[in-house]
Amino acid sequence: MIIGQIKDGIVLDHITAGRGMDIYRILGLDKLDCTVAMIKNADSVKKGKKDIIKIGQVIDLDFTVLGYIDPGITVNIIQDGKLAKREHLSLPERVTDIIHCKNPRCITSTEQELRHEFRLVDREKKLYRCIYCESPAPKVVD
Amino acid sequence: MKNLIDIMQLSTDELQELIDRAMDIIANPAKYAEACHGKKLATLFFEPSTRTRLSFEAAMYELGGNVIGFSEANSSSAAKGESVADTVRTVGCYADIIAMRHPKEGAPLVATRTAGVPVVNAGDGGHNHPTQTLADLLTIYREKGGFENLTFGLCGDLKFGRTVHSLISAMSRYKGVKFVLISPEELRVPRYIITDLLEPKHIPYAEVTSLEAAMPDLDILYMTRVQRERFFNEADYMRLKDTYILTPDKLRAAKKDLAILHPLPRVNEISVAVDDDPRACYFKQVLNGKYMRMALILKLLEVNV
Numbered sequence: 001m002i003i004g005q006i007k008d009g010i011v012l013d014h015i016t017a018g019r020g021m022d023i024y025r026i027l028g029l030d031k032l033d034c035t036v037a038m039i040k041n042a043d044s045v046k047k048g049k050k051d052i053i054k055i056g057q058v059i060d061l062d063f064t065v066l067g068y069i070d071p072g073i074t075v076n077i078i079q080d081g082k083l084a085k086r087e088h089l090s091l092p093e094r095v096t097d098i099i100h101c102k103n104p105r106c107i108t109s110t111e112q113e114l115r116h117e118f119r120l121v122d123r124e125k126k127l128y129r130c131i132y133c134e135s136p137a138p139k140v141v142d
Numbered sequence: 143m144k145n146l147i148d149i150m151q152l153s154t155d156e157l158q159e160l161i162d163r164a165m166d167i168i169a170n171p172a173k174y175a176e177a178c179h180g181k182k183l184a185t186l187f188f189e190p191s192t193r194t195r196l197s198f199e200a201a202m203y204e205l206g207g208n209v210i211g212f213s214e215a216n217s218s219s220a221a222k223g224e225s226v227a228d229t230v231r232t233v234g235c236y237a238d239i240i241a242m243r244h245p246k247e248g249a250p251l252v253a254t255r256t257a258g259v260p261v262v263n264a265g266d267g268g269h270n271h272p273t274q275t276l277a278d279l280l281t282i283y284r285e286k287g288g289f290e291n292l293t294f295g296l297c298g299d300l301k302f303g304r305t306v307h308s309l310i311s312a313m314s315r316y317k318g319v320k321f322v323l324i325s326p327e328e329l330r331v332p333r334y335i336i337t338d339l340l341e342p343k344h345i346p347y348a349e350v351t352s353l354e355a356a357m358p359d360l361d362i363l364y365m366t367r368v369q370r371e372r373f374f375n376e377a378d379y380m381r382l383k384d385t386y387i388l389t390p391d392k393l394r395a396a397k398k399d400l401a402i403l404h405p406l407p408r409v410n411e412i413s414v415a416v417d418d419d420p421r422a423c424y425f426k427q428v429l430n431g432k433y434m435r436m437a438l439i440l441k442l443l444e445v446n447v
């Protein structure tokens with residue numbers, strides 16, 4: 001299968017196989033007017049299988065969100081048909097308002113104004129805890 | 143240190159500094175009688191806890207300071223729906239330091255952002271209660287002369303007992319400490335205490351169900367209440383509440399210098415007949431709590447004596 005080269009845009013590479021559609025949705029790519037290609041189960045040297053998303057336009061990406069959902073992603077920014085910049089994502093130290101604390105005893109359950117903040121407590125286990133009640137984050141990351 | 147929200151904010155050195163200060167207060171109370179003259183402590187108790195509130199208030203009065211505050215949410219602005227942030231911002235205009243009790247976990251952390259004055263967590267739901275741990279630690283220090291090489295039994299509700307989790311965290315930093323975790327299967331410590339705290343540091347521990355079998359090894363026995371409000375149904379509570387009751391009979395197998403602690407209030411998990419045993423330290427613990435709160439107030443207000 002051949003997908004056309006991008007002149008200006010973004011390639012999200014090394015997406016964990018099967019997670020491409022989630023990322024498509026979370027980044028709101030369905031709302032873009034430009035070309036967007038979702039490639040599922042591409043061959044990967046590193047991972048066996050991977051998903052790839054090609055976006056035919058340079059858009060603002062929230063690397064914190066992306067890094068949290070799938071820290072293995074490589075972000076390639078393409079300008080004039082050439083690779084202009086490559087970012088290897090990693091798990092962010094803190095995530096704010098991406099996930100919500102589910103503990104009914106947490107202060108965030110009664111005070112609507114509070115931002116839901118989680119802190120990375122164990123990088124190896126990909127474990128985040130609510131900064132208020134220390135409940136583990138609901139699992140988005142495997 | 144600007145606030146005390148979680149006992150683990152304190153390094154072992156800072157903890158020792160508070161203990162040394164408390165010991166000095168005990169030895170020379172007169173020296174501290176006017177230390178906080180002109181200062182005000184606000185006790186903001188969004189849920190009632192008379193013991194903890196009285197301990198903070200007594201601590202401030204013994205330092206020559208004054209106390210303002212409320213003792214339950216329905217006599218406060220929270221009943222009208224005011225946020226924690228706004229309440230403490232207002233109170234911070236009047237008080238020099240705030241002690242806050244709140245039914246929701248993390249509320250005192252929220253308070254630190256807008257209070258403008260030091261905030262002490264006086265208990266946030268089932269989460270943290272660092273000044274209780276300070277009371278526990280001073281008691282251990284006074285009874286045992288230090289924290290190293292102790293076999294530490296914790297008995298009762300180890301699942302929901304917040305004082306237990308804080309105490310294990312704090313004690314796990316000392317050399318030669320062993321834990322014996324005595325509870326019914328249903329009320330064992332949460333797994334993360336084992337997997338994130340004890341195992342990585344190779345701290346010896348045992349999870350057992352029999353208080354009597356564990357007794358001869360213990361240097362400290364920390365009893366806890368099986369709390370009704372932590373149960374979702376009455377039948378479970380009734381079945382488990384009497385499982386671990388300490389009696390003079392069970393103490394026969396214990397060491398002569400065992401120290402028995404309990405965060406109080408007790409219901410019936412320690413028989414009243416144990417109270418006269420010299421090993422019973424739970425009322426000393428109450429007094430120690432006041433001394434540690436005094437030491438903490440001095441530290442947070444940066445008062446030099």
Ligand SMILES: [Zn+2]
Pocket residue numbers: 101102103106107108130131132133134135248
């Ligand atoms: Zn929470």
